[in-house]
Amino acid sequence: EAQVTQNPRYLITVTGKKLTVTCSQNMNHEYMSWYRQDPGLGLRQIYYSMNVEVTDKGDVPEGYKVSRKEKRNFPLILESPSPNQTSLYFCASSLTGRDEQYFGPGTRLTVT
């Protein structure tokens, strides 16, 4: 089954404790992206990747890192999480970035 998976789905952590949210797709898509969703602000792009070893900032990249060492995986790294990074995070992929996007199920992160 074609899908985008994210782990963990829920995470409660403390300020400053490094964490990684994984994202994997099995559709051989070139393009992958991370978004965060906040009440009243909607979805905003954090980082995206056009292909392996090619990443670029979205609209809200501060406090996040990404890497794309393999085509299927695009982890989101929070080196020193802060409470303002409490949010619902979505990973998405598409074949080229210029077509339909497939979203993962979301990761609800709480930073205390």
Added chain:
Amino acid sequence: KNEVEQSPQNLTAQEGEFITINCSYSVGISALHWLQQHPGGGIVSLFMLSSGKKKHGRLIATINIQEKHSSLHITASHPRDSAVYICAVRRIGGADGLTFGKGTHLIIQP
């Protein structure tokens, strides 16, 4: 002002009614997406448009590039259509990502 504006923000209707959700944008775009987010949180892509009109079942999406406006219509609405509908655009010349509207929260009552 947001680059992508949706209206209405909230809409409650009775089962069977014809529903229209609007999306206006202020930037040049190469494509517009309509997404559906159910209460569980998952997001599903409904349509991607660059011109004209698309139809899938009871859903119809239209776009007018000159007027920078798109509409999503639901015919014969059903309670299972209750969800948040999100408009998103891919900007010309910007980062290769999507800019989103804040969504329209639709409730269809039986």
